Amino acid sequence: MPNSRRPPRSPKIGVFDSGVGGLTVLRALVDRIPDASYLYFGDTARLPYGSKSAATVAHYAVGAVRYLQDQGAELLVIACNTATALALDEIKAAAGVEVIGVVEPGADAAAAASRKRNVVVIGTDATISSHAYRRALEARNVAVREKACPLFVPLVEEGWVEHPVTEQVAEIYLSEAFSDDARDADVLVLGCTHYPLIKPLLRRVAPEHVAIVDSAESTALDVARQLHVELPPSSTRTKNEPSAVRQLKFFATDSAEKFRKMGTRFLGLPVEDVVHVDLKE
Amino acid sequence: MPNSRRPPRSPKIGVFDSGVGGLTVLRALVDRIPDASYLYFGDTARLPYGSKSAATVAHYAVGAVRYLQDQGAELLVIACNTATALALDEIKAAAGVEVIGVVEPGADAAAAASRKRNVVVIGTDATISSHAYRRALEARNVAVREKACPLFVPLVEEGWVEHPVTEQVAEIYLSEAFSDDARDADVLVLGCTHYPLIKPLLRRVAPEHVAIVDSAESTALDVARQLHVELPPSSTRTKNEPSAVRQLKFFATDSAEKFRKMGTRFLGLPVEDVVHVDLKE
Numbered sequence: 001m002p003n004s005r006r007p008p009r010s011p012k013i014g015v016f017d018s019g020v021g022g023l024t025v026l027r028a029l030v031d032r033i034p035d036a037s038y039l040y041f042g043d044t045a046r047l048p049y050g051s052k053s054a055a056t057v058a059h060y061a062v063g064a065v066r067y068l069q070d071q072g073a074e075l076l077v078i079a080c081n082t083a084t085a086l087a088l089d090e091i092k093a094a095a096g097v098e099v100i101g102v103v104e105p106g107a108d109a110a111a112a113a114s115r116k117r118n119v120v121v122i123g124t125d126a127t128i129s130s131h132a133y134r135r136a137l138e139a140r141n142v143a144v145r146e147k148a149c150p151l152f153v154p155l156v157e158e159g160w161v162e163h164p165v166t167e168q169v170a171e172i173y174l175s176e177a178f179s180d181d182a183r184d185a186d187v188l189v190l191g192c193t194h195y196p197l198i199k200p201l202l203r204r205v206a207p208e209h210v211a212i213v214d215s216a217e218s219t220a221l222d223v224a225r226q227l228h229v230e231l232p233p234s235s236t237r238t239k240n241e242p243s244a245v246r247q248l249k250f251f252a253t254d255s256a257e258k259f260r261k262m263g264t265r266f267l268g269l270p271v272e273d274v275v276h277v278d279l280k281e
Numbered sequence: 282m283p284n285s286r287r288p289p290r291s292p293k294i295g296v297f298d299s300g301v302g303g304l305t306v307l308r309a310l311v312d313r314i315p316d317a318s319y320l321y322f323g324d325t326a327r328l329p330y331g332s333k334s335a336a337t338v339a340h341y342a343v344g345a346v347r348y349l350q351d352q353g354a355e356l357l358v359i360a361c362n363t364a365t366a367l368a369l370d371e372i373k374a375a376a377g378v379e380v381i382g383v384v385e386p387g388a389d390a391a392a393a394a395s396r397k398r399n400v401v402v403i404g405t406d407a408t409i410s411s412h413a414y415r416r417a418l419e420a421r422n423v424a425v426r427e428k429a430c431p432l433f434v435p436l437v438e439e440g441w442v443e444h445p446v447t448e449q450v451a452e453i454y455l456s457e458a459f460s461d462d463a464r465d466a467d468v469l470v471l472g473c474t475h476y477p478l479i480k481p482l483l484r485r486v487a488p489e490h491v492a493i494v495d496s497a498e499s500t501a502l503d504v505a506r507q508l509h510v511e512l513p514p515s516s517t518r519t520k521n522e523p524s525a526v527r528q529l530k531f532f533a534t535d536s537a538e539k540f541r542k543m544g545t546r547f548l549g550l551p552v553e554d555v556v557h558v559d560l561k562e
Contacts, residue, residue: 044333045327045333045334045337046326046327048329052325052326052535052536053326053535053536053539056326056535150435150438150439151432151435151436151439153435154431154432154434154435155432157431158431158432164449165446165449165450165453168445168446168449169446172446253337254333254334254337255333255334258334
């Protein structure tokens with residue numbers, strides 16, 4: 001089993017999420033580091049982590065990343081805000097390789113983007129009540145308003161990414177988020193991997209002066225930086241070129257067929273090589 | 282371990298659900314059979330079952346009902362539409378006691394209520410795509426339209442039981458449900474234990490001539506019938522009298538505190554005696 005703390009330049013990258021949401025992080029990684037091989041683990045039989053306790057999430061996440069390492073992962077990306085928020089320390093302690101979560105890169109990007117030092121973070125109940133983003137942003141001298149938006153995930157999964165109901169829900173959530181102390185906030189952090197799919201809608205609903213920081217995007221940039229991958233200028237960036245991707249392999253704890261079907265929407269690329277995994281614990 | 286197929290008149294009743302939704306079934310049971318003792322198992326660490334495969338649901342459900350029997354349950358109520366739809370046979374095969382699911386009682390009540398022999402069933406994705414209600418109703422010579430309503434559960438859990446967004450979602454779902462062949466349907470079956478909480482809203486949105494059959498209610502009546510419990514006329518029925526209940530004991534696989542908090546809303550009675558259970562498999 002590999003256990004080097006300094007991964008090779010184009011290593012086998014293990015990406016972990018509770019379900020298909022982390023595929024938005026995988027997509028950002030593939031766009032930025034197309035030469036790498038990717039192993040993606042979706043713990044679909046036990047999702048969502050958002051409603052579970054820290055102990056349960058840590059237990060599940062450690063099992064999953066061990067599996068990824070057994071499959072040869074040389075670098076681990078925890079593409080799940082809940083698992084990062086509740087269990088990153090346990091995962092790091094259990095892993096013999098470098099581990100990158102989604103919270104710190106998102107917080108770095110938000111702190112860099114906010115001139116007012118005032119940021120709104122949205123996410124699932126578990127991510128928000130863990131206060132992981134609050135801690136990360138306050139450590140960067142940024143004031144934070146956290147707002148749980150539990151309906152966004154089911155709305156995205158229903159496919160209502162451009163739907164009047166989703167817009168109405170977003171208006172309710174964001175008007176609550178950008179009120180009182182957070183009226184001056186100039187950055188909105190998407191602290192859930194499902195949210196990139198409604199980014200255009202959130203862009204319309206959020207106050208105009210607000211910059212949107214997508215933690216999936218920020219995490220991919222952070223991984224590229226750590227691997228010293230040269231990034232092409234964004235205008236020429238490779239998109240929708242799966243042929244450029246060396247290898248994508250998927251593991252799901254529930255039905256491989258379901259994962260394939262739903263996953264394609266989140267990845268924006270064909271999801272083909274899916275293996276069903278039964279984690280007995 | 283008790284294994285009599287003919288339970289005593291006021292036995293220890295084990296009620297199983299993936300989460301807190303089955304508490305609407307427990308409530309209906311408590312109202313009709315206040316002399317019984319109740320053991321409720323909510324598999325909250327592994328919910329929702331609605332997005333999982335039949336094999337996964339059967340594996341989880343069998344583990345949970347075995348636990349209830351170890352605790353002394355003499356009669357088992359599967360208060361989870363998904364588990365009933367996907368795993369009732371496996372549960373019955375594994376249990377040494379009488380097992381009652383929610384689908385057959387709901388189908389019986391719907392068949393009795395429908396003069397047009399034409400019924401609409403709403404539920405989660407997994408319940409609907411299992412076609413358990415379709416099979417049960419067609420066996421009773423009733424035509425069925427099945428409609429998955431995946432947003433209702435998160436809307437109920439958000440607490441938006443009387444909310445314009447929920448009303449709009451209900452209008453979309455029900456207008457799709459009562460179209461074409463189902464235009465003449467005169468019964469709406471609530472095939473999910475979360476839905477009783479939005480019954481008043483669904484009553485307003487559903488076509489006026491449509492009768493609503495609540496499978497939680499139908500299941501409680503079926504259990505009472507099997508136990509030969511005399512039912513008081515509905516006008517004098519005991520409600521909100523927890524003192525009349527002999528014993529309520531709860532088991533949850535995730536945080537007991539979370540279960541207590543959310544559960545009280547679903548049960549409409551205080552949820553006090555909650556024990557955290559760790560099912561290691």
